[in-house]
Amino acid sequence: MTAKKKQKAQPLSDGPEWTFELLEAYQNEIKRVAEYYRLDTYPNQIEIITSEQMLDAYSSVGMPLNYNHWSFGKKFIESEQNYKRGFMGLAYEIVINSDPCISYLMEENTITMQALVIAHACYGHNSFFKNNYLFKTWTDAGSIIDYLLFARNYIEQCEQKYGVEEVEEILDSCHALMNLGVDRYKRPQKISMFEEQKRQTERAEYLQSQVNQLWRTIPQKAAETKIKSSKFPTEPQENLLYFFEKNAPLLAPWQREIVRIVRKVSQYFYPQKQTQVMNEGWASYWHYTILNHLFDEGLVTERFILEFLHSHTAVVYQPEYNHPGFSGINPYAIGFAMFKDIRRICEAPDEEDKLWFPDIAGSNWLDTMHYAMENFKDESFIAQFLSPRLMREFKLFNLQDYEDNKMLEVTAIHNEQGYRNIRQKLASQYNLSFLEPNIQVINVDVNGDRSLTLEYTPHNHIPLSGNLDEMMRHVYRLWGFDVKLVQQQIGGKYIELAHCPVVENTIKDN
Amino acid sequence: MAHFIDRRLNGKNKSAVNRQRFLRRYKSQIKKAVAESISKRSVTDTESSENISIPSRDIKEPIFHQGKGGNRDRILPGNDQFIPGDKIKRPEGGGQGSGDGDASDSGEGQDEFSFSISMEEYLNLLFDDLELPNLQKTEQKQEVEFETVRSGYKSEGIPSSIDIVRSLRGAQGRRIALTASKKKKLKELQKQLAELMLSATPDPRIKAQLEEQIEDLERRIKKVPFIDTFDLRYRNFEKRPKPSSKAVMFCLMDVSGSMDQSTKDIAKRFYILLYQFLSRSYKNTEVVFIRHHTQAKEVDEQEFFYSQETGGTIVSSALYLMDEIVQQRYPANQWNIYAAQASDGDNWADDSPKCSKLLNDKILNYSRYFSYIEITNRSHQTLWQEYQGLTERHDNFAMQNIKQASDIYPIFREFFKKQTSS
Numbered sequence: 001m002t003a004k005k006k007q008k009a010q011p012l013s014d015g016p017e018w019t020f021e022l023l024e025a026y027q028n029e030i031k032r033v034a035e036y037y038r039l040d041t042y043p044n045q046i047e048i049i050t051s052e053q054m055l056d057a058y059s060s061v062g063m064p065l066n067y068n069h070w071s072f073g074k075k076f077i078e079s080e081q082n083y084k085r086g087f088m089g090l091a092y093e094i095v096i097n098s099d100p101c102i103s104y105l106m107e108e109n110t111i112t113m114q115a116l117v118i119a120h121a122c123y124g125h126n127s128f129f130k131n132n133y134l135f136k137t138w139t140d141a142g143s144i145i146d147y148l149l150f151a152r153n154y155i156e157q158c159e160q161k162y163g164v165e166e167v168e169e170i171l172d173s174c175h176a177l178m179n180l181g182v183d184r185y186k187r188p189q190k191i192s193m194f195e196e197q198k199r200q201t202e203r204a205e206y207l208q209s210q211v212n213q214l215w216r217t218i219p220q221k222a223a224e225t226k227i228k229s230s231k232f233p234t235e236p237q238e239n240l241l242y243f244f245e246k247n248a249p250l251l252a253p254w255q256r257e258i259v260r261i262v263r264k265v266s267q268y269f270y271p272q273k274q275t276q277v278m279n280e281g282w283a284s285y286w287h288y289t290i291l292n293h294l295f296d297e298g299l300v301t302e303r304f305i306l307e308f309l310h311s312h313t314a315v316v317y318q319p320e321y322n323h324p325g326f327s328g329i330n331p332y333a334i335g336f337a338m339f340k341d342i343r344r345i346c347e348a349p350d351e352e353d354k355l356w357f358p359d360i361a362g363s364n365w366l367d368t369m370h371y372a373m374e375n376f377k378d379e380s381f382i383a384q385f386l387s388p389r390l391m392r393e394f395k396l397f398n399l400q401d402y403e404d405n406k407m408l409e410v411t412a413i414h415n416e417q418g419y420r421n422i423r424q425k426l427a428s429q430y431n432l433s434f435l436e437p438n439i440q441v442i443n444v445d446v447n448g449d450r451s452l453t454l455e456y457t458p459h460n461h462i463p464l465s466g467n468l469d470e471m472m473r474h475v476y477r478l479w480g481f482d483v484k485l486v487q488q489q490i491g492g493k494y495i496e497l498a499h500c501p502v503v504e505n506t507i508k509d510n
Numbered sequence: 511m512a513h514f515i516d517r518r519l520n521g522k523n524k525s526a527v528n529r530q531r532f533l534r535r536y537k538s539q540i541k542k543a544v545a546e547s548i549s550k551r552s553v554t555d556t557e558s559s560e561n562i563s564i565p566s567r568d569i570k571e572p573i574f575h576q577g578k579g580g581n582r583d584r585i586l587p588g589n590d591q592f593i594p595g596d597k598i599k600r601p602e603g604g605g606q607g608s609g610d611g612d613a614s615d616s617g618e619g620q621d622e623f624s625f626s627i628s629m630e631e632y633l634n635l636l637f638d639d640l641e642l643p644n645l646q647k648t649e650q651k652q653e654v655e656f657e658t659v660r661s662g663y664k665s666e667g668i669p670s671s672i673d674i675v676r677s678l679r680g681a682q683g684r685r686i687a688l689t690a691s692k693k694k695k696l697k698e699l700q701k702q703l704a705e706l707m708l709s710a711t712p713d714p715r716i717k718a719q720l721e722e723q724i725e726d727l728e729r730r731i732k733k734v735p736f737i738d739t740f741d742l743r744y745r746n747f748e749k750r751p752k753p754s755s756k757a758v759m760f761c762l763m764d765v766s767g768s769m770d771q772s773t774k775d776i777a778k779r780f781y782i783l784l785y786q787f788l789s790r791s792y793k794n795t796e797v798v799f800i801r802h803h804t805q806a807k808e809v810d811e812q813e814f815f816y817s818q819e820t821g822g823t824i825v826s827s828a829l830y831l832m833d834e835i836v837q838q839r840y841p842a843n844q845w846n847i848y849a850a851q852a853s854d855g856d857n858w859a860d861d862s863p864k865c866s867k868l869l870n871d872k873i874l875n876y877s878r879y880f881s882y883i884e885i886t887n888r889s890h891q892t893l894w895q896e897y898q899g900l901t902e903r904h905d906n907f908a909m910q911n912i913k914q915a916s917d918i919y920p921i922f923r924e925f926f927k928k929q930t931s932s
Contacts, residue, residue: 020514020516023514024514027512027514031512043512044512044513045512045513045515046512046513046514046515047514047515047516047517048514048515048516048517048518049517049518049520050518053517053518053520053524055525056523056524056525059525059528060524060525060528068527068528068531069528069531070528070531070532070534070535071532071571072525072528073525073527073528073529073530073531073532073533074532074569074623076525076528076529077529077532077625078623078625080625081624081625081626104517107518122512164531168531168535172571175571176571176572176573177574178573179573179574180574318587318588319587319588320587320588320590321586321587321588321589322588322590323588329585329586329587394587394588395587395588395589395590396585396586396587396589397585397586397589397592398583398584398585398586399583399584399585399586399598400581400582400583401581401582401583401584401600402581402582403579403580403581406600407597407598407599407600408597408598408599408600409595409596409597409598410592410593410594410595410596410597410598411583411594411595412594413589413592413593413594414589415594417594418594422585425583425584425585426585428583429583429584429585435576436575436576437574437575437576439574458580459576459580460580460581460582461579461580461581462576462577462579462580462581462582463576463577463578463579463580464574464575464576464577465574465575465576465577465578466572466573466574466575466577467570467572468574470572471572471573471574474572
């Protein structure tokens with residue numbers, strides 16, 4: 001629209017085979033258009049890999065390097081089998097939140113797919129990583145590769161020093177608690193690889209001395225005893241791995257460092273979990289816009305754009321609730337639709353939009369899009385920008401499933417009375433603190449048997465699941481003394497869900 | 511701003527370490543699966559990899575997660591019929607409103623985690639801690655087959671094995687050695703002659719003398735031959751005894767009416783194990799299938815395992831046939847001979863002493879190992895009793911009783927377990 005149409009531009013070859021020269025040419029054009037739309041990115045490092053290498057990348061959670069652990073081997077075997085048997089196609093790309101931003105392109109892709117991936121990953125995701133507030137505050141793209149290298153080497157050293165099994169046990173326990181190893185509210189500090197190494201030794205010593213302080217058994221002065229008798233921790237702790245790293249009495253310094261590594265990796269991925277819809281929607285919106293822009297300029301052929309649209313439509317397809325292929329709301333579909341809708345609200349608002357979005361209706365669309373991308377996460381993004389028109393388009397409805405009711409009930413549909421309800425419910429579907437169990441450390445019996453108490457606080461009466469006894473064994477391994485998991489009943493009474501080591505004849509209230 | 515890197519040539523086995531870790535961690539489960547899988551393989555299949563399934567509950571990585579129940583709201587797309595207040599029956603079978611991803615879309619149950627391991631890994635697991643008995647004896651005894659190998663040079667031989675480079679090098683050395691002092695003298699004389707010619711009045715007598723000496727020397731230098739028979743070198747070949755890497759495995763089985771299919775299957779599994787095990791030690795392993803009732807017959811694998819026969823049993827017929835085949839096709843000095851006999855223990859009572867005599871006098875003398883498995887739940891009969899006498903006299907004879915399929919692998923291990931003292 002705003003782009004000037006170049007007359008008689010020589011279109012780039014549409015392959016279908018790609019060459020490095022051709023990739024370079026497409027990359028340059030895409031970059032030019034991306035800059036035109038003010039996409040601010042880290043430098044791109046685009047790597048061409050084979051499908052086997054893609055499987056490798058899959059198994060180490062998409063990171064170019066990672067420490068060794070059997071679970072990655074299992075993941076590898078699993079995806080290899082699924083791929084070989086044809087149950088699963090491989091992703092066209094993997095992109096890593098690092099500086100420079102590393103993207104993997106598969107060699108099997110056609111030139112059209114490569115161009116799509118470059119626009120999607122190298123400019124879409126890349127600009128999201130660089131500018132979204134969650135990524136800016138929680139991750140440090142410049143140091144992640146160095147940190148992973150440090151982690152890998154450190155764990156390798158530990159394996160040589162203490163044995164593979166020893167290290168594996170600690171890693172198993174940490175992995176089990178990985179989801180409970182993130183700070184949801186505190187902001188992490190950024191740290192470079194060099195500092196990390198320098199601090200690591202100091203930290204090990206310091207931590208050990210702190211722990212000993214807490215567990216000192218030699219009788220102290222009366223004043224100190226008084227302090228100790230107060231509750232520890234003073235406030236419930238949500239980050240279990242952090243708590244163990246700092247306070248577990250029996251862990252050796254190297255074990256604390258491993259707990260820290262797992263915690264750091266978990267924290268690094270946390271923003272990605274919180275921005276799936278936005279991130280994919282943003283990237284999809286830009287591959288769509290950039291490649292169409294190139295088509296308008298006459299730089300790509302019709303064959304190219306048709307192949308592209310074919311893939312694009314498949315990616316942003318949303319099956320209906322009763323469709324056999326339905327598996328929840330497709331983040332690509334809703335994300336893409338929402339960004340497209342924001343532009344529409346800005347450029348051509350109708351009366352409804354003006355009522356619902358007085359702030360952005362009629363504003364500069366590009367400013368608004370960037371603002372939306374930079375300052376929200378999935379939950380708040382949906383709560384803020386999901387328009388009634390889109391709810392109608394997707395024909396959204398809310399299905400209520402309450403434990404005490406015999407029947408499911410449709411409580412809201414895409415009509416005037418339902419819009420706000422639907423929007424609020426959909427937003428909370430993306431709130432991770434509602435999706436992941438809320439388990440916190442509430443007490444440590446510092447003066448007694450050193451036992452640790454975890455509390456599960458259910459959300460909407462949803463019970464805790466998973467193999468609790470096995471999980472508690474992992475907690476026990478890290479803590480070293482008795483651990484128990486409790487849940488508060490409606491009357492205020494606590495019941496014990498699990499205990500490790502398992503106590504015979506545990507009294508359980510009903 | 512952007513640059514491309516071609517990583518395709520980088521190694522693709524980045525996950526090999528993690529994969530090995532996985533295999534190591536679940537070794538016991540995988541071993542079990544491997545032991546179970548042997549019944550499905552063809553006896554002589556040593557190429558294909560093996561699919562292994564282990565229970566997926568064993569390899570689950572536990573996490574805390576929200577369970578079923580509680581109060582949930584779920585937003586769904588594609589409303590085609592509902593208005594607020596509509597009630598729907600709760601779907602059966604845990605179709606909870608928010609059971610995201612609970613249903614497996616792979617079309618395959620999630621109870622088993624299956625994957626393939628390479629043949630190498632498969633056999634390593636299968637034959638962990640086993641070794642072939644009498645292997646060392648084999649190598650010493652087998653110095654019958656020879657291979658020709660190069661071993662240095664010699665000064666006599668046939669023209670076709672002349673080594674030209676070596677010969678010419680020798681010739682050149684000889685020429686240098688024989689002419690060096692003469693050439694030195696010649697140079698000196700030539701120098702003297704040149705000096706003489708430069709002087710104002712060269713003495714014609716001395717000149718003639720010098721010229722004569724030079725001529726003489728040149729003639730003698732010329733006489734040193736370019737190549738001499740003395741220079742010739744021939745490639746030397748030596749015959750070296752080669753331990754035989756060939757093995758033949760005789761599968762003897764009773765197919766009389768008393769052997770039902772399940773008994774045959776047990777025997778088959780045992781043969782598979784033995785074959786796999788042998789082919790790990792020998793480059794070249796052949797299999798001879800001999801089945802018998804009252805008469806013995808050499809057959810192919812398919813017929814061996816699956817064709818139905820009835821009738822009585824004369825075990826010695828198979829042993830005679832085996833001996834005959836060995837004499838004709840597998841001379842004991844070239845082949846490592848292994849035999850495995852499977853039977854349900856039934857035999858014509860008069861025949862059993864014949865069998866043990868045949869083994870004692872002939873077969874056990876040239877066999878590396880002869881194993882007899884009796885697949886039966888009943889009490890032992892004459893054949894077993896006869897054979898028992900052999901175990902004391904021959905350490906290359908072993909026998910075991912298999913009662914059920916699960917005994918096969920342990921018994922196989924029993925046969926071949928590493929002997930710490932030898």
